[in-house]
Amino acid sequence: MERISTGIDGLDAKLSGGYLKGKGILVTGASGTGKTIFALHFIYKSCLDGKKCILIATEEIPEDILYQGGILGLDLNKYYENGLLTIERVFESRSYQADQKKKYGFETEGLDVDLPNLTNSVPEGTDVVVIDNIGVFTLRLTAQDFREQFDVLNYTFNKKGYTTIFIMDDTAYNMTHRIADYSVYGSVKFVVKENPYTDKMERYLSIPKMRSTDILPDVYKFEITSEGIKLNKP
Ligand SMILES: Nc1ncnc2c1ncn2[C@@H]1O[C@H](COP(=O)(O)OP(=O)(O)O)[C@@H](O)[C@H]1O
């Protein structure tokens, strides 16, 4: 199976060349652990390689995402302007919907997005999809409903050949009993924790699951620098 670069130095080598093309990866972690930046590396490298990307963003506006990329050496402006990168503003629809509800006292039809509906947001010919963050779609779902919806979405994206990063915040991930792990091809977890010897906070990522890939269940320490995520040498 074809591999596609993660965009992070040193990580492709650990993954026998990168993510599997057309498969879904789940990225989980608490707020501020580095999930969005991790996905921006993937988008940036994919755009560099001429792949058509879409970022479905629920928490940030495109301007903020582009700015964050820019200060980390991941300048996506050119690709956003020439259309290789689409940023779908689910964040704004959500705010709009809440606003309409307040104004008129009822849900505005057509704006309520459920997980499988996200397929309609992805244009033809897309190679890479990042959804940041699927947690917002789980708030009104039981764990079972979430599992069903997520399976449908993941299956549809597989069929269409999209290589996908599903970002999910730890709160939603734990609320749905961590079942999102079962549907996906691979899973990457982010944590920030204190080093008991130095009392300093440190960043780690681990890859507990990557099907079809010979990978040790290791934990990798990393830093976020002005050039983005830098894995510490093993
Ligand atoms: N230029 C930078 N230099 C160092 N650290 C940065 C820089 N920009 C962002 N960060 C760190 O990245 C964190 C946010 O990462 P992000 O990927 O947005 O987290 P998440 O998506 O998991 O909430 C910030 O809290 C900050 O600590």
Ligand SMILES: [Mg+2]
């Ligand atoms: Mg984020």
